[in-house]
Structure formats: structure tokens, C-alpha cells
Amino acid sequence: MKAKFISINNQLFLEEEAKIHVSDLSVQRGFGIFDFLKTINGKPIFIEDHFNRFYNSAKELNITVPYSKENLFKAINDLMEGNNLPNSGLKIILTGGFSADGYLMAEPNLIITQTPFKLDETSFDRGMRLITYNHQRQLANVKTIDYLQAIRLQPLVKQQLADDILYHQDGSVRECPRANFFMVKGKTISTPKTSILWGITRSKILNFNIDGYKILAEDFTLDDVKNADEAFITSSTKNVMPILNIDGKDVGDGKVGAVTSLIKDEFKSLLQKVMA
Amino acid sequence: MKAKFISINNQLFLEEEAKIHVSDLSVQRGFGIFDFLKTINGKPIFIEDHFNRFYNSAKELNITVPYSKENLFKAINDLMEGNNLPNSGLKIILTGGFSADGYLMAEPNLIITQTPFKLDETSFDRGMRLITYNHQRQLANVKTIDYLQAIRLQPLVKQQLADDILYHQDGSVRECPRANFFMVKGKTISTPKTSILWGITRSKILNFNIDGYKILAEDFTLDDVKNADEAFITSSTKNVMPILNIDGKDVGDGKVGAVTSLIKDEFKSLLQKVMA
Structure with missing residues (x-):
């Protein structure tokens, strides 16, 4: 099932009519930022965090968001009313706008899409398999639309019977294209600190108090991961997802770990507290 | 003056109606490649070179071009007939296509735009000013649509009263966002070799025989450029363009150099030979 409407510059368009002119700088120069959040029972989750990151991403690219947070919130509400999809993913894209010469920044275009989405709870038990790839995302703290490497590597991921990629820079672990990475080793739960996107789910987990465990943002290497007891990734779509295998080798005993389950x-x- | 038509998937659309659905992977994920060539008196210049690079760029991103070179050539001819712009820039963009989930690669979309363009010969005498920026383009040999850094830095370039950026990686000179860089030092004309886009104009110049000069693809540093006699950049729009100032310091004596003029x-x- 698709959403009925897509919002472009705060105007609702029927899904099939949601088009933009090819002079937009996303098409011409891959230039844009976005953010993604989910709604549960009609409530946008951690929307303040996502808005803050969205405005910060725009600022880092020297794009001025032509709307206040209130405008943005209203645009999202209008879209949600039109679509009536209480459980969904909301994607808010801001592009460089229609450029007369296909290069100079113009008035940004705001595109908001909504997709029916509900977490499949059984996916946690299946876990995921990753392959590693040496790549440092540019402007890593900024949620840009740049997924060149991730999309390009889709055939490789498929061929390796994996689910996703784990980026590292010369052995230093970074992140997955759309998720942050955590490893569990003894009594320490750690997630890379440097040159990554600051995921909202990651930031929430870093604030957890788990009896007997330290939760740290600290860099580590692929070699460290080889000796980890457990690994998992986090994102707004996946929440917490066990990683059972990396590059064909089991993580720990290759089963969903107790600490990962605890964090989940x-x-x-x-989430239940936020929903209450 | 704008072109009357834009070609999308080998169909001509009136310029103002040339739109694509927002589910295209260029909008969603900045995923696409392109090439750019000019026409002089209705003749596309070095079109075989540009086609070869275009197909190679697609291959590097694991995109299958859904058209043969003959199809592509016909699409360009149809567009040129419709627009009647003998002196122009032709931009051929291939995107990841309309993706159902905004992530998985789909059937590519081909967008061809034509813009009136004729080289302003007086711009050579004015030359250009660059500022340097530490950045290594990802997939440097591939002509992707990724210009995140270049567009983002537009306010900085303006503020520094410069015309463009010179990328370097930790001091090792690379290229400008849309042009290759050359320096002249004594009897040697050199252009970086590593991690750059292989410009068509650059490749032609590397084949020149200039009496008494060596023309080399070899890496050099920003420090080397400080001691250069002349510098210039090359591209399909600019041909050969003198660089008179970098980061506020004159290159050589800050005037258009004799070797640069010779290369121009x-x-x-x-070009005249090609046109004949």
C-alpha cells in the first residue's frame, strides 16, 4: 500500500503526480539533505531530535530552510491527515532547489513522503549479516542524500548473501549506510565515535543505564569486532537489530545475544514511555 | 535563452514540463552519473570520448545503461533538431530510476538537457582565482552527480572573492570540482595523476607535443604550486583557463602565462581540426 499524498513545498500532491523539475540540484548535483522518522499510532517519534538534526544538516550544507519548525510540523500534520497512515515512515527531503544553470544554489525544495511502515518483530530473531567495505562517508555528521556507495554496492551485498554493508576507514569501524553499529565485549557496549552520523536511536541508547555494563562512544577496529561477543545496529526503522555474521564469519556464537536483547x-x- | 525541449527517456518534453517523480534515486539518494559535452556549429565535440566515459561511469556504479550508443546518439540528435541551438552544452544524466522503496536500484532514467553556450574568448584574458579545500572526491574516476562539497562551498568561494575551488588531499593537489588542474614549472607542464576525474580536455592536452616542454601526468603538492610559473585549468566548457591567484597569492607573476597561451x-x- 502506498501513501495517497506526497507533500512538495507544503502542498499536497497525489502520489503519482509528485514530480519535480529536472533542474533541481538533487538531480543535477546530488545536493540535498533529509531526515527520516517513524510514526506509531499517529505519533511522530522523537520528532524534536529529528528536526534539530534536519536544521543542522541544512546549516552544514549552507542551505537555509525556508520554513520554521512550526511550518514543518504543520506540513507533516497535513500530510498525515491526508494519508491516514498511523504507522509509517516520514521522510523529509530538502534539496538545493531549481537551479537556472544547474550549479548555483537556489530556493530549496521541501519534499515530504510518508510510507506505511510497522516494525516486523520477528526480524529481530533472524538478525542480519553484513559485509565490510572501506569507505569514509563525506560530511559524515550531516544527513545528506549521498548514498552513492551504498546503492552502488547493492549487487555485491546480494552476491555475498548479506543484508547490508559495514563501512570502515582503513580498518577503523564507522557505520552502516543507514544504521549505527554497536559491539558488545565483556561488560562494555561500544559504538564508534568519529566520522559517523549521529543516529537518534544511537543517542538514546548511549543514555541507557544497564546494570553492570558501560555504554561508550569510542572508536574500535574490525579486529576488535572479530573478538566481540555480540554486535547490533540501530536505526529509526530497525530500532535494535542483531548482527550475527560479518564477512561470512559469525559474531560471537552467531546467535542473538543476551545484551542485544536487553538493549532491544x-x-x-x-518507545512505550514516549507513546504514553 | 533557454532550450525549448528536454529529453527524458528518449522522449522530448517542453522545458517547463520536464519533470520526474520524486521517487527517482537522484532525489532520494543522490545516485546518478552524467557527462557533459559541447556542440560547436551543431557538431558534438569529442562525443566518442564522452560516450565512453559515460558508459564507464555507469558501469562503475553498477548501472546498466538501457540504451546503445546509437540510441543515445539518436536521442541527442532529436533533441538538437528540436532545440536548434548549434552552440550549446549537452548534459546527459543517468539516474538510479524510480525506486519503490527509495533505496533499491530501479530502471535508470535518462535525462538530456541542452543549454545555449559559446565560449567567451575574453574570459581567458581575465583568468580565474581559486581557493584550496581539503577534500578527496569519492569514486574520483567516475563522473557521478555528487557535487555536495562544491555546492556547499559556494558561499565561501564568493566570500573569498574567488571563482572556484581547488581540491587537495592533505596537500596533494587533485582537481577543481568541474575542471582539471595543470601547473607549469620550468620546462614541465604537469597535471595530477591520482584520484581525479579523467577529463577529456586533459587527456587531449596530455597528448600534445610542445617543443621544449614535457607534458606529464604526475602528482604534486600545494607547496609545488606555490613555486610554479603558471597554472591553468581545463574543462569542456572552459577549454584552457589561466589561474592567476590561489588562496590570495599570485601564481607566478599573476599574469596570463606564455605556456598557458600556447596550450590554449x-x-x-x-578543435578546428575536429570541426573541419
Whole structure:
């Protein structure tokens, strides 16, 4: 099922009519930022965090968002009313606008799409398999639309019977294209600190208090991951997802780990608190 | 003056109606490649070179071009007939297509635009000013639509009263966002070799025979450029353009150099040969 409407510059268009002119700088120069959040029972989750990151991403690219947070919130509400999809993913894209010469920045275009989405709880038990790839995302702290490497590598991921990629820079672990990475080793749960996107789910988990465990933002290498007991990734779509295999080798015993399950439950509790 | 038509998937659309659905992977994920060539008196210049690079760029991103070179040539001819712009720039963009989930690669979309363009010969005498910026383009040999850094830095370039950026990686000179860089030092004309886009104009110049000069693809540093006698950049729009100032410091004596002029004349001769 698709959403009925897509919002472009705060105007609702029927999904099939949501088009933009090819002079837009996203098409011409891959120039844009976005953010993505989910709604549960009609409530946008952690919307303040996502808005803050969205405005910060725009600022880092020297794009002025032509709307206040209130405008943005209203645009999202209008779209949600039109679509009536209480459980969904909301994607807010801001492009460089229609450029007369295909290069100079113009008045930004704001595109908001909504997709029906509900977390499949059984996916947690299946976990995921990653392959590693040496790549440092440019402007890593900025949620740009640049997924050149991730899309390009789709055939490789498929060929390796994996689910996604784990980027590293010369062995230093970074992140997945759309998720942050965590590893569990003894009593320490750690996630890379440097040159990554600051995921909202990651930031929530870094604030957890888990009895007997330290939760740290600190860099580590692929070699460290080889000796990890557990690994998992986090994102707004996946919440917490166990990583059972990397480059064909099991992580720990290759089964969903107890600490990963604990973090998943803790995150679920947080969501329930937010929903209450 | 704008072109009357834009070609999308080999169909001509009136310029103002040339739109694509927002689910295209260029909008969603900045995923696409392109090439750019000029026409002089209705003749596309070095079209075989540009086609070869275009197909190679697609291959590097694992995109299958859904058209043969003959199809592509016909699409360009149809567009040129419709627009009647003998002196123009032709931009051929291939995107990742309309993606159902905004992530998985789909059937590519081909967009061809034509813009009236004729080289302003007086711009050579004015030359250009650059500022340097530490950035290594990803997939440097591939002509992707990724110009995130270049567009983002437009306010900085303006503020520094410069015309463009010179990328370097930790001091090792690379290229400008849309042009290759050359320096002249004594009897040697050199252009970076590593991690750059292989410009068509650059490749032609590397084949020049200039009496008494060596023309080399070899890496050099920003420090080397400080001691250069002359510098210039090359591209399909600019041909050969003197660089008179970098980061506020004159290159050589800050005037258009004799070797740069020689290369410019030689390239003009080559174009005349191609046109004959």
C-alpha cells in the first residue's frame, strides 16, 4: 500500500503526480539533505531530535530552510491527515532547489513522503549479516542524500548473501549506510565515535543505564569486532537489530545475544514511555 | 535563452514540463552519473570520448545503461533538431530510476538537457582565482552527480572573492570540482595523476607535443604550486583557463602565462581540426 499524498513545498500532491523539475540540484548535483522518522499510532517519534538534526544538516550544507519548525510540523500534520497512515515512515527531503544553470544554489525544495511502515518483530530473531567495505562517508555528521556507495554496492551485498554493508576507514569501524553499529565485549557496549552520523536511536541508547555494563562512544577496529561477543545496529526503522555474521564469519556464537536483547527491550520501553 | 525541449527517456518534453517523480534515486539518494559535452556549429565535440566515459561511469556504479550508443546518439540528435541551438552544452544524466522503496536500484532514467553556450574568448584574458579545500572526491574516476562539497562551498568561494575551488588531499593537489588542474614549472607542464576525474580536455592536452616542454601526468603538492610559473585549468566548457591567484597569492607573476597561451592555441587548433 502506498501513501495517497506526497507533500512538495507544503502542498499536497497525489502520489503519482509528485514530480519535480529536472533542474533541481538533487538531480543535477546530488545536493540535498533529509531526515527520516517513524510514526506509531499517529505519533511522530522523537520528532524534536529529528528536526534539530534536519536544521543542522541544512546549516552544514549552507542551505537555509525556508520554513520554521512550526511550518514543518504543520506540513507533516497535513500530510498525515491526508494519508491516514498511523504507522509509517516520514521522510523529509530538502534539496538545493531549481537551479537556472544547474550549479548555483537556489530556493530549496521541501519534499515530504510518508510510507506505511510497522516494525516486523520477528526480524529481530533472524538478525542480519553484513559485509565490510572501506569507505569514509563525506560530511559524515550531516544527513545528506549521498548514498552513492551504498546503492552502488547493492549487487555485491546480494552476491555475498548479506543484508547490508559495514563501512570502515582503513580498518577503523564507522557505520552502516543507514544504521549505527554497536559491539558488545565483556561488560562494555561500544559504538564508534568519529566520522559517523549521529543516529537518534544511537543517542538514546548511549543514555541507557544497564546494570553492570558501560555504554561508550569510542572508536574500535574490525579486529576488535572479530573478538566481540555480540554486535547490533540501530536505526529509526530497525530500532535494535542483531548482527550475527560479518564477512561470512559469525559474531560471537552467531546467535542473538543476551545484551542485544536487553538493549532491544530497553529501547521498546523507551518507545512505550514516549507513546504514553 | 533557454532550450525549448528536454529529453527524458528518449522522449522530448517542453522545458517547463520536464519533470520526474520524486521517487527517482537522484532525489532520494543522490545516485546518478552524467557527462557533459559541447556542440560547436551543431557538431558534438569529442562525443566518442564522452560516450565512453559515460558508459564507464555507469558501469562503475553498477548501472546498466538501457540504451546503445546509437540510441543515445539518436536521442541527442532529436533533441538538437528540436532545440536548434548549434552552440550549446549537452548534459546527459543517468539516474538510479524510480525506486519503490527509495533505496533499491530501479530502471535508470535518462535525462538530456541542452543549454545555449559559446565560449567567451575574453574570459581567458581575465583568468580565474581559486581557493584550496581539503577534500578527496569519492569514486574520483567516475563522473557521478555528487557535487555536495562544491555546492556547499559556494558561499565561501564568493566570500573569498574567488571563482572556484581547488581540491587537495592533505596537500596533494587533485582537481577543481568541474575542471582539471595543470601547473607549469620550468620546462614541465604537469597535471595530477591520482584520484581525479579523467577529463577529456586533459587527456587531449596530455597528448600534445610542445617543443621544449614535457607534458606529464604526475602528482604534486600545494607547496609545488606555490613555486610554479603558471597554472591553468581545463574543462569542456572552459577549454584552457589561466589561474592567476590561489588562496590570495599570485601564481607566478599573476599574469596570463606564455605556456598557458600556447596550450590554449594548440587546443583551439585541435578543435578546428575536429570541426573541419
